[in-house]
Amino acid sequence: MQYRKLCGEKVSILGFGTMRFPILDKNQKFIDAEKAEEMLDYAIENGVNYLDTAQPYHGGESENFVGRYLKKRNLRDKIFLATKLPAWLIKEEADFDKYFNEQLKKLQTNYIDFYLLHALNARSWKTINNLGVFNWCEKKKAEGKIKHIGFSFHDSYKVFKEIVDAYDKWEFCQIQYNYMDLTFQAGEKGFKYAVKNNIDVIVMEPLRGGQLAKEPPKEIEELWQNFPLKRSYADGALRWLWNKKDVPILLSGMTLMQHVKENIESAKKAEVGILSEKEIKLFKEVRKAYIKRLPFMCTTCKYCEPCPQGVAISSILGFYMMYRMYDDLERSKSFYNGFIKEQNQADKCTECGECMLKCPQQIEIIKWLKESHKVLKKDQK
Numbered sequence: 001m002q003y004r005k006l007c008g009e010k011v012s013i014l015g016f017g018t019m020r021f022p023i024l025d026k027n028q029k030f031i032d033a034e035k036a037e038e039m040l041d042y043a044i045e046n047g048v049n050y051l052d053t054a055q056p057y058h059g060g061e062s063e064n065f066v067g068r069y070l071k072k073r074n075l076r077d078k079i080f081l082a083t084k085l086p087a088w089l090i091k092e093e094a095d096f097d098k099y100f101n102e103q104l105k106k107l108q109t110n111y112i113d114f115y116l117l118h119a120l121n122a123r124s125w126k127t128i129n130n131l132g133v134f135n136w137c138e139k140k141k142a143e144g145k146i147k148h149i150g151f152s153f154h155d156s157y158k159v160f161k162e163i164v165d166a167y168d169k170w171e172f173c174q175i176q177y178n179y180m181d182l183t184f185q186a187g188e189k190g191f192k193y194a195v196k197n198n199i200d201v202i203v204m205e206p207l208r209g210g211q212l213a214k215e216p217p218k219e220i221e222e223l224w225q226n227f228p229l230k231r232s233y234a235d236g237a238l239r240w241l242w243n244k245k246d247v248p249i250l251l252s253g254m255t256l257m258q259h260v261k262e263n264i265e266s267a268k269k270a271e272v273g274i275l276s277e278k279e280i281k282l283f284k285e286v287r288k289a290y291i292k293r294l295p296f297m298c299t300t301c302k303y304c305e306p307c308p309q310g311v312a313i314s315s316i317l318g319f320y321m322m323y324r325m326y327d328d329l330e331r332s333k334s335f336y337n338g339f340i341k342e343q344n345q346a347d348k349c350t351e352c353g354e355c356m357l358k359c360p361q362q363i364e365i366i367k368w369l370k371e372s373h374k375v376l377k378k379d380q381k
């Protein structure tokens, strides 16, 4: 395993994301403890020293499981433990303590190494900021209950910048970043902005939830095959990140022992600057080929929002683009029907046209919303 510095701590370049453990009875709440423990044992024996959990993972059971595991193996002080404040659940100041104390109890610890304000977006950010979240964080740090404070993020670059600028004591942030998501959410611009502001960046979704690890569409497969150096898709995507000196750690949510072993093998060989110019060019070509599959390119800037009818324009178009790029209809459908409430789905569009006047990409939003709904709406019974 290789190690880099994150907020001054020596962390393994591969962190274990605990939101995709193997499960029993197809129920997210029932973690297959035997298999999950084996995977964690293997990862830790091979040098992984960072575990990332959060309040909602596995229906609230990830924190319980991680807490039990660390206690059973007597590992708490040998592992960097990260968990997150569920920012979207905060309604009043007292909620900060309420959720944090619950988390300490579930994790069977009295401190958290890396504490993140979870999945910040414009709305949750505004609420917790108004409730004085920074004062609360600093109090917890002074008490020794939080060692490092940061945030994870799911919104536009504009909001990302606003959050970075609002506080000069951020130590780290966590963003979705990989060779495909350069303009998605915080994206490459956000990555560079954080680095410029001395905020360490933890990378999440390095494989886009597994999309970059599976066999790609034919024209993209050919690009990989024509390149003389052969790697697995996952290995290539991870190396693209570790190649950068400003990526201290990336998190992988692993479901099978095979994923753990493969990722550890990749991490053993990863070094800054390991990719040749030619290989970097190949990633650019692959990205271009994926983008060529798209009928439009929404950058999730959100200038078109809010829609007066509440249509979740950028998220819907994002899920549709995902379907077109990766040929992954089932996943896109599950996102559309799982994450977009009925009242915010594309069929609520009244075609007022307001959004289209604001879109810098001049996307025919109305047309593509209709198409998205037609393709992604779960089959009616």
Ligand code: SF4
Pocket: 306, 307, 308, 309, 310, 311, 313, 348, 349, 350, 351, 352, 353, 354, 355, 356, 365, 366, 369
């Ligand atoms: S055209 Fe549809 S999506 Fe766009 S702002 Fe009007 S109602 Fe909302």
Ligand code: SF4
Pocket: 297, 298, 299, 300, 301, 302, 303, 304, 305, 313, 314, 317, 358, 359, 360, 361, 362, 363, 365
């Ligand atoms: S549809 Fe246009 S304005 Fe709306 S998020 Fe996408 S690129 Fe931005």
